Amino acid sequence: MNLDDELRAALRREDPAPDFTQRVLAGRVVARAKATHQSNRPIFRMAWAAAVAALLIIGLTATYEVRQMKAERAGRDAVLALRIAADKLNSAREKVVRLEN
Amino acid sequence: MFTQGIAGAIPKMRSGETSGAMTDDPERFEELVREHQAMVFSMACRYLRNRALAEEIAQDVFLQLYRKLPSLESSEHVLHWLRWVTAHRLIDHSRQEKRRPQSPLEDAGEPVAADSTGNADPLLSEMLRDLVASLPENARVVMILRYQEDLDPMDIARALDMPIATVKSHLQRSLALLREQLSRTKGVGL
Numbered sequence: 704m705n706l707d708d709e710l711r712a713a714l715r716r717e718d719p720a721p722d723f724t725q726r727v728l729a730g731r732v733v734a735r736a737k738a739t740h741q742s743n744r745p746i747f748r749m750a751w752a753a754a755v756a757a758l759l760i761i762g763l764t765a766t767y768e769v770r771q772m773k774a775e776r777a778g779r780d781a782v783l784a785l786r787i788a789a790d791k792l793n794s795a796r797e798k799v800v801r802l803e804n
Numbered sequence: 805m806f807t808q809g810i811a812g813a814i815p816k817m818r819s820g821e822t823s824g825a826m827t828d829d830p831e832r833f834e835e836l837v838r839e840h841q842a843m844v845f846s847m848a849c850r851y852l853r854n855r856a857l858a859e860e861i862a863q864d865v866f867l868q869l870y871r872k873l874p875s876l877e878s879s880e881h882v883l884h885w886l887r888w889v890t891a892h893r894l895i896d897h898s899r900q901e902k903r904r905p906q907s908p909l910e911d912a913g914e915p916v917a918a919d920s921t922g923n924a925d926p927l928l929s930e931m932l933r934d935l936v937a938s939l940p941e942n943a944r945v946v947m948i949l950r951y952q953e954d955l956d957p958m959d960i961a962r963a964l965d966m967p968i969a970t971v972k973s974h975l976q977r978s979l980a981l982l983r984e985q986l987s988r989t990k991g992v993g994l
Contacts, residue, residue: 706983710951713929714936719845719859726859727837727866731830734867 833873836882837866843883843953844890850948851894853937861897865890887949887963895941931989935982942966946974 844865848858868889869882876882936947942964949960957975961968 706979706986707951709925709928710932710936710947710982711954713932714846714850714948714952716842716846716952717849718842719855719862723841723845723859723862724834724837727841727863728830728834730863730867731833731870734870 833870836869836873840883840886841866844886846952847887847890847945847948848894850933850936850952851944852897853933861893862890865893884963887953888965891945891949891964895945898941928986931986932982935985936978939978939981942970943974943978946971947978950975 841862845858845862848861849855852858852861865886869886872885873882876885936944939947945964946960946966949955949963950957955963957968957971960966961971964971
C-alpha cells in the first residue's frame with residue numbers, strides 16, 4: 704500500500720459512543736429550555752416591577768387613609784371637648800347670674 | 805483569511821442544489837445528528853487524539869447546528885457548515901490549549917482502535933494518526949479533510965475558505981514530513 708492508502712485507512716471515519724446521539728438530543732432540550740427561560744426574562748421582570756408598583760400604591764393609599772381617619776377622629780374629639788367646655792362655662796355663668804340676683 | 809468569522813463566510817448552496825430552509829424539527833435534527841456524527845466526531849478525534857474531548861466538541865458543534873438550522877438552506881449546506889464549524893472549533897481549541905498548561909492525563913492519547921479494514925497495518929495506522937495529530941493546526945485539518953473526508957484540494961479550499969495553493973502546499977509539506985518521519989522512526993518507505 705502507498706502512503707495515500709495508508710492515510711485513508713488510518714484516518715477513516717469512526718463512530719462516537721453509542722449514546723452520543725441521545726446526549727446531543729438531551730443537550731438540545733436543555734439548550735432549548737435555557738433559551739425559553741432567557742426569552743421569558745423580560746416578561747418576568749415586567750411582572751415583578753408591576754407587582755412592586757402595585758404594592759407601593761396599596762401601601763401609600765393605606766397610610767393616607769389611616770392618617771385621614773386619625774385626623775377626622777382628632778377633629779371630632781376637639782369639637783366634643785369644646786362642647787363640654789362650653790357647657791361648663793354656661794352652667795358657671797348661670798350660677799353667677801343666680802347669685803347676683 | 806482562514807481565521808475570519810463564521811457568520812457570512814460559509815458559502816451558500818452550489819448551483820443545482822435543492823433550496824428550502826431547514827427546519828428545527830427535532831426529528832429532522834436527530835436524523836442530521838445520526839447522519840453526520842461519525843464525520844464530526846472523527847474529525848475531532850483525529851485532530852485531538854482524545855475521544856472524550858472529541859465527543860464534547862462534536863456535541864457542541866451539533867448544538868450550535870440546532871440553533872443555526874433554520875438559516876441553513878439544504879442538506880449540502882448543512883454538511884458544508886458542519887465541516888467549517890468543526891474545523892474552526894478544533895483550531896480554536898488547540899490554540900487555546902497552547903496558552904494554558906496541561907496535565908499529563910490530558911496529554912494521553914486515545915487507545916489504539918481495532919483495525920476493521922483488515923488490510924492496513926494497525927501499528928502503522930496508529931503511528932500515522934499520531935503524526936497527523938502532531939502537524940500544525942491548519943495542515944492537520946487539511947490532512948483530515950483530504951484523507952478522512954476524501955475531499956480534493958479544491959473542495960478543501962472551499963470548505964475552509966483557504967486559497968487552493970495554500971491547501972496544496974499544506975498537503976505536500978505534510979506528506980513529505982510524514983514520509984520523512986516514517987522512514988526515520990520505523991524505516992518504513994512509502
